[in-house]
Amino acid sequence: MANIEDEWQEDPEPVQIGHSSISRSTCQESSEVDSSDKSQNSQFPQSSNEEASSNQVAAANQASFSFLEINGQSTVSIDWEKVNAACDQADKERWAKLPPIVKNFYIEDPEVSSMSPNQVEQWRRANFDIHVQIRKTCDNKQLDLKPIPNPVLTFEQAFKNYPEILDAIYQQGLSKPSPIQSQAWPILLGGGDLIGISQTGTGKTLAFLLPALIHIEGQITPKQERQGPPVLILVPTRELAIQINKEVSKYKSKNIKSVCLYRGTHDEEDMQDVLRDVDIVIATPGRLRRLIVAGHLHAINFSYIVLDEADKLLNIDFGRDVRVSLFDQRPGHQTVMTSAAWSPYLWSQVKLYANDPIQINVGPLELAAVHTVTQQIMFVEDDDKMKILLKFITYMEPTDKVIVFCTTRASAAHVATEFAVIEIYCQLLYGDRDQDEREAALEEMLDGTATILIATDVASRGIHIQDLTHVINFDFPETIEDYVYRIGRTGRAGKTGTAITYFTKYDWEHAKDLIKILNEANQEVPQELEIMAQQYEEYVNSRRDNYFNRELELLAFLN
Helix, strand or coil, rough: CCCCCCCCCCCCCCHHHCCCCHHHHHHHHCCCCHHHHHHCCCCCCCCHHHHHHHHHHHHHHHHHHEEEECCCCEEEEHHHHHHHHHHHHHHHHHHHHHCCCCCCCCCCHHHCCCHHHHHHHHHHHEEEECCEEECCCCCCCCCCCCCCCCCCCCCCHCCCCCCCHHHHHHHHHHHHHHHHHHHHHHHCCCCCEEEEEECCCCHHHHHHHHHHHHHCCCCCHHHHHHHCEEEEEEEECCCHHHHHHHHHHHHHCCCCCCEEEEECCCHHHHHHHHCCCEEEECCEEEHHHHHCCCCCHHHHHHEEECCCCHHCCCCCCCHHHHHHHHHCCCCCCCCEEECCCCCCCHHHHHHHHHCCEEEEEECCCCCCCCCEEEEEEEECHHHHHHHHHHHHCCCCCCCCCCEEEECCHHHHHHHHHHHHHCCCCEEEECCCCCCCHHHHHHHHHCCCCCEEECCHHCCCCCCCCCCCCCEEEEECCCHHHHHHHHHHHCCCCCEEEEEEECCHHHHHHHHHHHHHHHHHCCCCCCCCHHHHHHHHHHHHHHHHHHHHHHHHHHHHHHH
């Protein structure tokens, strides 16, 4: 299991989900809640929709219960078909009372419309061989699927009707959209669901953020009359949440308010004030789940939902928090799911959150490193790593910035202590540090006060430190996915970088996967790495053969 350092993992206190939703699961769970549970749950506030839902659940329960006496004992019999039918009807009645979601804001530029299919295909091939396809999630009905829109080639083609956004883009000094942005903006501005698969540092945040700002302003219900924030951006780490919130501040108009929610921010008793007039919630899964369960937020109000780093959000560590939090999502909302890689398991999760999304692959679908990073593998003894690192730091250029990644907090603290002893200034970032210390560490790297950051994998996803020149893997990560995300902290936004990895004999199990990453990125594969991969495969095969031989010997003995 991945080492998750910054998320609340305990289950919240038991709560009747029917307070925030009505569905089959709601009705079934409600029928099993006794009077004491109901009295405990009454402490959580209910909206008018929720009160109606509770009454409908009660009616469904009353209509579906019958009492049987078997051998002198009373037994409750539940007609689940009636319960399900009542819940379906209640869902429809609740949704019918909600204002419609406005999602289509796209007016295609004539230059974009005039692109021929051949021109579009040539552009996609020239831009990292982009592949675009529709992923059907509704198999039991006829679908009128919209055609996949052509990509926009300039910022003006996407946002000419939104001068505030264009002005903000110009202020950032951006020259042209990245490939993922060019293809994603027409889809999202047109109201479609999206799966965006692109390497780290390729502009996925801006791809989903700018359409979100337009979505907020374009809804029918006036802001002061909305029941809750329309946009949710869900992320796996607090550092990524903070960074996205900073990105929002660069582009949002003065009328749009965002809030960043993760463990340690804002007391729950103050949450009503914190969330007042908020348009965008940026949250980590554990924190969102607590707020949903406590009734401070309601998923039914989210009309634009982003699952950033979806591969991490939907895995075994966070998946349950995400499912509970979005249990009451309303039909017709818009969903964006982004990731640097995709797995077969994630396809099974897509239908829970998205409706016939358009999938964009920028580059290969499988895990791959950015090609702007030069990957260097150094074969070292474990005891020599510190000496080699100190030599590198000694000869750093004044313009160099480096993140040194360690697998554990203890290892990171050890490296930082060694630096302190010889008066090398650095910052330290790991999950258990106080939040103000974590923010200070990143801020000093961003403003140049510090040029060396010692970090665990809490810093491996989504964090963008401008002009970061080097990533050093002091310890090889637990998974090859984490390796790709780590080295993706450099070589971003079209710039180049260098990743140096200390590889020991204890890391040989990762040799085969590392070779694949190096080959795909056209990097040199050291012969020693190939030898280690072969030796590890032979070791595994011998262990397997020994196991089967022992099994055969045992069977022969028993017979």
